[in-house]
Amino acid sequence: MSPAIDETRRTIQAAAPAGTQPLLSVSGLTISFRQRGQALEAVRDVSFDIGPGEFVGVVGESGSGKSVTALAVMGLLDPRITQVTGSALLAGKDLLTLGAQELRRTRGRDVGMVFQEPMTALDPVFTVGHQLTETLHAHEKISRRAARERAVEMLAAVGIPDPKLRYSAYPHQLSGGLRQRAMIAIALCCNPRLLIADEPTTAVDVTIQAQLLELLQTLRRERGTSILLITHDIGVIAESCDRMMTMYAGEIVETGPVGDVLENPAHPYTIGLLGAQPSLLTRGKPLTTVPGRLPRQEERTSGCLFEPRCPAALERCARDRQELIELGSAHTARCWRTHDLIGHTTAGGAR
Ligand code: ADP
Numbered sequence: 475m476s477p478a479i480d481e482t483r484r485t486i487q488a489a490a491p492a493g494t495q496p497l498l499s500v501s502g503l504t505i506s507f508r509q510r511g512q513a514l515e516a517v518r519d520v521s522f523d524i525g526p527g528e529f530v531g532v533v534g535e536s537g538s539g540k541s542v543t544a545l546a547v548m549g550l551l552d553p554r555i556t557q558v559t560g561s562a563l564l565a566g567k568d569l570l571t572l573g574a575q576e577l578r579r580t581r582g583r584d585v586g587m588v589f590q591e592p593m594t595a596l597d598p599v600f601t602v603g604h605q606l607t608e609t610l611h612a613h614e615k616i617s618r619r620a621a622r623e624r625a626v627e628m629l630a631a632v633g634i635p636d637p638k639l640r641y642s643a644y645p646h647q648l649s650g651g652l653r654q655r656a657m658i659a660i661a662l663c664c665n666p667r668l669l670i671a672d673e674p675t676t677a678v679d680v681t682i683q684a685q686l687l688e689l690l691q692t693l694r695r696e697r698g699t700s701i702l703l704i705t706h707d708i709g710v711i712a713e714s715c716d717r718m719m720t721m722y723a724g725e726i727v728e729t730g731p732v733g734d735v736l737e738n739p740a741h742p743y744t745i746g747l748l749g750a751q752p753s754l755l756t757r758g759k760p761l762t763t764v765p766g767r768l769p770r771q772e773e774r775t776s777g778c779l780f781e782p783r784c785p786a787a788l789e790r791c792a793r794d795r796q797e798l799i800e801l802g803s804a805h806t807a808r809c810w811r812t813h814d815l816i817g818h819t820t821a822g823g824a825r
Pocket residue numbers: 507509516534535536537538539540541542543771
């Protein structure tokens with residue numbers, strides 16, 4: 475890792491508030507989908523906190539339960555097919571028990587969300603400006619003129635050139651990068667305390683990706699927004715986040731300050747993801763995945779879910795699942811071999 479990036483990360487970590495009340499506190503979050511009379515568990519007993527102004531990354535391959543976790547927190551899962559248990563306290567208020575009306579008020583005002591594909595969030599038949607002012611009117615008593623001014627300011631704040639002109643543009647008239655920025659502008663226009671960004675840079679090229687990550691950093695710095703960034707690219711987390719969580723098959727398998735986890739990964743899956751990343755400085759490259767695949771929900775056993783793919787597995791791993799073990803300074807990992815692995819660069823090497 476280059477000294478420059480290392481230095482940036484140190485500054486960010488130092489800026490993260492310590493010992494303050496978490497803004498978001500998720501506890502024991504379990505999510506099942508009802509399918510053909512069966513309840514299939516997609517996320518199991520997930521707990522994490524995000525502090526005010528903290529930038530937290532979630533990494534894991536496709537299907538690990540990252541989006542479902544975010545959607546549950548936003549109250550966006552269809553209750554007819556999902557069962558969600560646990561709690562998600564936002565400044566003390568449980569988002570999982572809010573009624574529809576309160577949830578609508580919370581979304582946008584307290585929590586903003588951006589997705590991988592901006593066209594799922596932007597309405598193609600309305601101008602970007604209209605969508606921004608609608609959002610403002612939905613949450614605040616504000617005159618049309620003031621809303622328009624705020625919208626243009628917001629477009630400028632997310633780095634959209636000629637914001638007055640772009641105010642009147644329809645989504646299809648913008649490039650992919652600008653659409654992504656417009657979506658961020660809408661998510662942030664009511665100044666939410668938390669932004670959840672689900673793979674916001676996956677569909678854009680490397681240059682735009684770098685610009686968007688920088689934009690998130692700036693917004694966090696200038697507005698104190700807490701950010702939960704979901705990605706399958708551990709390089710993105712290395713560049714941006716204070717803290718990270720690795721998810722595997724619906725569970726958190728490792729958490730910790732980004733520097734600690736990247737320098738001393740303590741779960742074979744995180745080690746695999748790092749090994750799969752040709753260089754942490756090469757952004758935007760797809761992972762050359764860890765060999766094997768995620769177990770389907772019906773294949774999940776009482777043992778470690780990563781065991782079938784794990785180069786460091788012991789006999790007991792197939793039988794018993796480990797709890798998250800505290801390794802010091804908020805670094806935790808769910809692995810029987812954590813203490814052997816820590817300090818090694820490849821899981822296979824610790825065999
Ligand atoms: P990620 O975002 O990490 O790629 P997701 O959170 O989208 O993964 O999905 C996690 C798992 O949840 C999927 O592998 C799938 O099994 C299950 N899942 C997601 N959406 C549905 C759905 N609508 N119906 C049934 N199962 C679903």
